[in-house]
Amino acid sequence: VKPREGEQILDMAGGTGDIAFRMEPSGASITVADINPQMLEVGMQRAHKRGIDGLVWTEANAETLTFPDKFFDAYTIAFGIRNVTDIPKALREAHRVLRRGGRFYCLEFSTTVWPGFAEVYDAYSHKMVPKLGQLLAQDADSYRYLIESIRRFPDMPKFKGMIADAGFVQTKVEPLLGGLVAIHSGWKI
Numbered sequence: 001v002k003p004r005e006g007e008q009i010l011d012m013a014g015g016t017g018d019i020a021f022r023m024e025p026s027g028a029s030i031t032v033a034d035i036n037p038q039m040l041e042v043g044m045q046r047a048h049k050r051g052i053d054g055l056v057w058t059e060a061n062a063e064t065l066t067f068p069d070k071f072f073d074a075y076t077i078a079f080g081i082r083n084v085t086d087i088p089k090a091l092r093e094a095h096r097v098l099r100r101g102g103r104f105y106c107l108e109f110s111t112t113v114w115p116g117f118a119e120v121y122d123a124y125s126h127k128m129v130p131k132l133g134q135l136l137a138q139d140a141d142s143y144r145y146l147i148e149s150i151r152r153f154p155d156m157p158k159f160k161g162m163i164a165d166a167g168f169v170q171t172k173v174e175p176l177l178g179g180l181v182a183i184h185s186g187w188k189i
Contacts, residue, residue, distance in 0.1 A: 003028035007073040013080025015039025033060035062090040078107040091166035110182040
């Protein structure tokens with residue numbers, strides 16, 4: 001994402017502010033939206049500590065956004081869409097709130113494309129990640145949910161198709177780390 005001064009950017013499921021903080025120096029007007037008010041509170045506290053006060057923080061559900069049609073120039077969502085109940089509906093909402101020429105970017109966990117690595121990763125993630133979650137955060141269940149939600153999420157070609165079905169064009173997938181993570185993008189024309 002290369003936001004420009006004056007653009008309107010929506011960072012959906014962005015409660016902790018990580019993505020918004022990276023875009024903030026651009027001069028774009030950034031709205032951070034999240035369904036979880038506690039995550040927004042964490043983000044606002046982190047912004048205050050960094051001296052960032054130009055972000056707009058709002059509680060919002062990705063499936064039923066209250067923003068007007070054609071309001072934003074870009075829509076970002078990082079590690080959030082796999083937690084949405086109705087992904088196609090959330091993608092249609094993203095398309096609705098974008099202006100013509102608007103850009104959609106989604107950073108999300110995915111399935112590895114490295115030969116032989118998928119089996120190793122599956123065994124490690126299924127057995128070790130919850131144990132590490134218990135050891136480090138005293139919360140094996142959240143880490144078990146993380147792994148299960150990644151497994152249930154559509155693979156890269158299927159999710160790319162879902163983005164296109166929502167009305168986006170020039171959809172693209174950029175696998176990172178052998179596909180463990182991918183950047184999905186599309187344009188509204």
